[in-house]
Amino acid sequence: MNTKQLLAILPVKQLVGQLPEEITDLTADSRAISAGGMFVCIEGFTVDGHNYVKQAEEAGARVIVASKPIKVDSERIAVIYVDNTSRAISLLASVWCEYPSKKMTMIGVTGTNGKTSVSNIIHGILMGAGERSAVSGTIGFNLDGVLYETENTTADVLTTQKMIRQAVEEGCDTMTMEVSSHGLVEGRLAGTEFDIAIFMNLTHDHLDFHGTMESYGNAKGLLFAQLGQDLEKRKVAVLNADDPWHSKMKEMTSYPAFTFGIHSDAMFRATDIDLRTDGTTFTLDTPEGNYTVEMRMIGEFSVSNALAAITALYAKGLAIPDIIEPLRYLAPIKGRMERVETDLPLTIYVDYAHSADAIEKAIAAVLPYKPAQSKLIFIIGTGGNRDRKKRPVMAEKASAADYVILTTDDPRDEPYDSITSELASGMTHDQFACIGDREAAVRHAIEVADAGDIIIFAGKGHEDFQIIGSTKYPHSDASIALEEAEKKFGKGLIGK
């Protein structure tokens, strides 16, 4: 790209050296720079990008954007000094990618729980309806059926713009993004113009980062505030009327709000809900009449997620029958109360619940169907070096199961005992075991299981690793469980 065109947007404090005519690449990662590129030094939580100038120089960077004095070979490299490099990369990213979000319908989904589920339901319905669609979030960046790995739920600002541009180039009509509170606060969505913003819920999580629920709620509110004020644009807030925080989100925007709910009066409401172990049926009350919805996902929380997706797609302009028909065939979302296919005398689910509310909802999804003499065994862990206040609250909710195994979920540098004992302090009964080593915890679940029991392995969901120290080790709850179950119950497993 022409350098002057790229830099026109930037408030430059000082330029040292000679700018090249063209820039071949833009990055904030010295490990990813290519010859002729521009490297922006970002001060992160862990390291300072200004310390990687030498690597960028060696890799062929031609321009460096910095906010602190740096030393380079000024014959070869131009340095642009700005006040704030994080702000600079946001501005540069939008110009570099040519404001791609304006060229598609952009849907943002926020909330403590349900972001991955809702965004993938929307994507699945659109794909089922024959549209080209992209979705980004915890599971990765899915571009019209091809999955790319991502580091964060909401990627950094440059990666975000590059993903949206790629979706535009691939001819996608819609991109749905999971919007985390971290992403909003850190400005990762700068330059992303959303058309539809969805709010799911706000419950205890991430208080290590946000401090209070109020500040956490305000962070989520940014998605709605950032819809803007240009009333000539057709933008819609889609809000969960069952969550009290929805009125706060409504206050954050002047665009119309479409509501959905199960327990509250809402524009899109689910009634006559039939929750089963193999799927769910409900009546959908809408401004355009009533419809019967059938889907393969289980639990009341999935009804809420489906309502959010239906309401958003209606706001986008789809006819209701065209939304609910593909929904009927949609496979359950990976790692979200996903039943492991086996011919064992056990029912096994893999789930991603790692907040108190999600644990409560996951258990409630199966408890009513537990055979009379059987147990519900629930395995839950928390991450090390992260929000510690949520541990006892999570265990309190897990106590709804008959037998609970308290373990770790990416212990990082924290000792196992510190995690499991803080979890144990919230248990309301004594039918539990603390087993910090997650593999041993999974094996223990099978050891204590009898024919007819239900086991939920919670917290890992789609993830296939466990982070110990700073190393990612391969780990699959389902594979370990099936291997152990094969020893105990014999052969004939169909599962993964």
Ligand SMILES: CC(=O)N[C@H]1[C@@H](OP(=O)(O)OP(=O)(O)OC[C@H]2O[C@@H](n3ccc(=O)[nH]c3=O)[C@H](O)[C@@H]2O)O[C@H](CO)[C@@H](O)[C@@H]1O[C@H](C)C(=O)N[C@@H](C)C(=O)N[C@H](CCC(=O)O)C(=O)O
């Ligand atoms: C606390 C936090 O937000 N951390 C994010 C942040 O990392 P950081 O500030 O530590 O980055 P850093 O390692 O200090 O690097 C600073 C700069 O130096 C550069 N660098 C670094 C090393 C090098 O060799 N060369 C180099 O140029 C980096 O590219 C970067 O530009 O910037 C990184 C790049 O964008 C993110 O991947 C990282 O997310 C980490 C992995 C993380 O765990 N984040 C969590 C808290 C988070 O954001 N979670 C939410 C989901 C929450 C939910 O469950 O709802 C999310 O959206 O993912």
Ligand SMILES: Nc1ncnc2c1ncn2[C@@H]1O[C@H](COP(=O)(O)OP(=O)(O)OP(=O)(O)O)[C@@H](O)[C@H]1O
């Ligand atoms: N609407 C909901 N309300 C409460 N719990 C939910 C809801 N949807 C899903 N869950 C529970 O939360 C877990 C995580 O769901 P999902 O991945 O969709 O949420 P998320 O917001 O993307 O989570 P994360 O922010 O950690 O990526 C699920 O495995 C399920 O147990």
